[in-house]
Amino acid sequence: xxxxxxxxxxxxxxxxxxxxxxxxxxxxxxxxxxxxxxxxxxxxxxxxxxxxxxxxxxxxxxxxxxxxxxxxxxxxxxxxxxxxxxxxxxxxxxxxxxxxxxxxxxxxxxxxxxxxxxxxxxxxxxxxxxxxxxxxxxxx
Numbered sequence: 163x164x165x166x167x168x169x170x171x172x173x174x175x176x177x178x179x180x181x182x183x184x185x186x187x188x189x190x191x192x193x194x195x196x197x198x199x200x201x202x203x204x205x206x207x208x209x210x211x212x213x214x215x216x217x218x219x220x221x222x223x224x225x226x227x228x229x230x231x232x233x234x235x236x237x238x239x240x241x242x243x244x245x246x247x248x249x250x251x252x253x254x255x256x257x258x259x260x261x262x263x264x265x266x267x268x269x270x271x272x273x274x275x276x277x278x279x280x281x282x283x284x285x286x287x288x289x290x291x292x293x294x295x296x297x298x299x300x301x302x
Contacts, residue, residue: 171278
C-alpha cells in the first residue's frame, strides 16, 4: 500500500452516495481530488453506511465497491480484546465500532489518511501503535 492510499469513514461515504446530503458536493469534489489514490474502508463502516443510506444509494455504494473503487478490509477477530480496551480508553467520547475498526485498519495497512468529517474523535484518537490519523476531508 502507498502513502497516498486513503481510508474512508462512514460520513464521507454517506455524503458521497446521498445526493440530498448537505456535504454531497464537497464529498464528490474530494473524490475527484483523490483521483489515482486507492480507497479502503472496513466492513463496520460499510454496515453503518448501509443503515444511514436509502436502498438506492446503498446499492450504488455496494456496486461501486464491487467495481474496485473501494476496497473493503476485514477486521481481525484476534483484535477484539484490544478493540475493547481502545473503546474503553475513549469511552468519554463514545468511540463507535466503525471508527475503532478504521483505527485498527490504519495500523494493519500503514494507511493513516482518513476521509472523515469527524473532528471530535479522529483529532484525538491515537492508534495502538501511537499514530495519529490525518483527516483529509472536512465537511464544515
